[in-house]
Amino acid sequence: MSLQQELAQIIKHESLNAVFQPIYATDKCELYGYEALIRGPSDSALASPQMLFDTALECGLLSQLELVCRKISIARFADLELKGMLFLNVSPMIFLQTDHPHGKTLSYVKDSGLLPEQVVIELSEKYPIDSPSVLQKALMHYRDLGFRIAVDDLGAGYAGLKLWSQVKPDFVKIDYYFINQLHVDPVKREFVKSILNLGEKINARVLAEGIETEQEFEQLQDLGINFGQGFLFARPESYPKRDVPAVILNYQRSSLYLPQLELTASSLLQPAQTFHMNTRANDVVNYFHKHTNVNSIPVLDGKKPVGMILRSDILELYSTPYGRALNERKRIKEIMNDSPVIVDASTRLDELSKVVTAEQDDQLQWHFIITDRDHYIGIGSIRDLLRQLTQQQIKHASYANPLTLLPGNVPIYRHVDRLLSEQRKFYFAYFDLNNFKPFNDVYGYSKGDDVIGLVAKLMQQSCLASDFVGHIGGDDFVAIFERDNWHHHCQQILSEFDNEVRKFYSKQDLAQSGIYAKSRSGDEQFFPLLSLAVGVVAPDVTVCSSHHDIAEMASDAKKQAKKFGHSAIFLSRRTKPTSCADIPQESGTIEATS
Structure with a gap:
């Protein structure tokens, strides 16, 4: 039997297996839903989903296969009485097929006793097409029926960002490639942060898939990605997990317990010389020369902090040919760093640590500005912050x-x-x-x-x-x-x-x-x-x-x-x-x- 014949038999007899991988709302420690995945018969050459769908595409049977997959996944989700949202993968290729029947997915959902609002149509970029207008029309059709929309594998190919602006999906899933080793790759972190920012602007929930290590999970939590799935939590199974894994519970509990033992930014407060933003640069340089132990000077506009002057930055300006002549009469607002780390005095030390470590400019790591109701009250040093955190971790361990x-x-x-x-x-x-x-x-x-x-x-x-x-x-x-x-x-x-x-x-x-x-x-x-x-x-x-x-x-x-x-x-x-x-x-x- 050829692969095409075997596939035709699989579709005819609906001999496919649906497995489900849990998706968690990690910040709330809740099971949010499941992604449905399809497996071919275990004794078949088409057992793997890759081989199954590649063959269907080659043989012109993708539309028929997808419909059977959806029917089986929806029915199985209902039979297992799984809670939360059901994420269904849909290939954009089927939208180009004029003979693809309409209304089937909605009928499957209604026949299983589910509501369209419980189902997320997840557009996969595995088989990209160059007709965004067709995709937009198809996805808006699903949305009009009550389904929610997710863009899958963002970054794995295809003009996903263009689709964002057109469809404004309810969910955006970040591909495994960008999650793998995220905690040691600054480029990937920047990518994830940019996607999160864009998602917030269009009111889309950003979901990370392929989370496999605790370090990746913790980095995602620090970045603010609160929806996730991956082998760290649970693998796709015919009878999927229904509880929240301990790794999520323990992380959220630690964030609740530690603040009870922690101090706030006010514990790091120290006085510092300040200058008004209209002060001449030469006056600041003279101050640095007289006070060799000072590395950072906050810049104020009245009582409000607006920047930071760093010793290394301003002295480097003066060290160049004609540097003094070009800069000595400038106002420091023209040469200051206008994006210093500014935190309220009530900020917990664990939150403060996340803020300062998110900064990319290494020199800013010397000091940060502390405020009370947006008014400047002093500065804090990173060295003191690290010392306090270390002491509190030791204290917490002694109490456990x-x-x-x-x-x-x-x-x-x-x-x-x-x-x-x-x-x-x-x-x-x-x-x-x-x-x-x-x-x-x-x-x-x-x-x-x-x-x-x-x-x-x-x-x-x-x-x-x-x-x-x-x-x-x-x-x-x-x-x-x-x-x-x-x-x-x-x-x-x-x-x-x-x-x-x-x-x-x-x-x-x-x-x-x-x-x-x-x-x-x-x-x-x-x-x-x-x-x-x-x-x-x-x-x-x-x-x-x-x-x-x-x-x-x-x-x-x-x-x-x-x-x-x-x-x-x-x-x-x-x-x-x-x-x-x-x-x-x-x-x-x-x-x-x-």
Whole structure:
């Protein structure tokens, strides 16, 4: 059978497989949607998508193949009950075919119970054409039907930028080539920044594809690219992942935890000589000659900073033949650097670091200008910034639990005290393992550490980036929620733990649903499988004064949860510490089990 005949049979019998790769809104730690990809029969010469579509193009069957691909992808997306947006690849070549049927994609979507607004038509540049007017007309047709539009593989070929101005797509996807090794390639970074700027101007969301390393991911976050997909997160699969990967959760959590321990730009403030922008250049040069330790001078217009004079720049002007004669009477506004780094005194040090490292002029890295409500108050040095960041990283590491690297007691207490001081409603969930000591005695401390690691992983995966997850020590964890749907996430942790923890037991112990070990009194005793007890309190923030009050109530709630002997959530109705005289003798409770 020839390839053309085989392809015809594949299309006729719709013997294609749809796989899906997750797309994440990384700043919100949310699964945003999936890109549908097609694979040929595994035992066929047309198994790879490259061979499949190249053959279809050569044989004049591209239109028929694309329709089958869309039909299968849409139906499979609906069958799997996947959430979010569905990104469908569409080749521009089919728009040149006069016999390509219209309305099929919309009918497939409606037949599957989806809405056009859930589907993104992703225009691929793999087979470019020279008829932008045809593309524009076709894409506007899809948009009129309610579909969203994405330009795929920007930069891989074809006049993508021209299409931007004509269609104004909802999404622009940056090709893998520009993402690969982005963190070590300044040219690629500049390209990505320019695309992001253009995307913001036309209100298009910029999506990076092909993210494979944490360094690439972190660089994209620093640049402000908040939509992404790639092997770092998940590979295309027939049964794709539905959760947010730990690498995204951990990155966003660290950006929340660190500011609690960080200082702001005001901590770096130091006085400096300033000059008005109309000062003569010669006066500034004379000042530099008299003060050999000064490298940077802020330039002001009244109280507002407008530039920076650098010693090396102005002395270089004077060092050229006739340099003094040509420049000594100039106003410094004519020769200053008019784009210095200017930050508000309240800027966190982590944000400040991103700002100064984004600058391309190495000499500007000596100092930056600090303002208060746009008025000049002083300067800061990069050396001091690096010193502070290093000290804070050491401090943060010392506060983290060494086993899980989650925030330990100090960050937990500070977070609770801050919520109380701001009188922000929250739920404090205290997690504790049931029967952990006998498990350690039988299976050893190494296995015990693995179980603790499992709890940490499940809590990070199930909680959102806005939730605070901490590790008090041993088998005690906390999660702090500022939202009312906390119960769903706690229940998810318990359910997944009950399933995963079975992997740590032998077949014999699983068969008897527990282990025999010595009790605290030294007697042989049967202990059920490990489970999680969660005691939850919703404190009255107008009455509770510190984390000590919360710890007391949460500890009592945890004890109540442990009485059930299996994974359970116990929500206490107590909202005030025992020191308050108006607390009733009987504290009501609500209990939920896994």
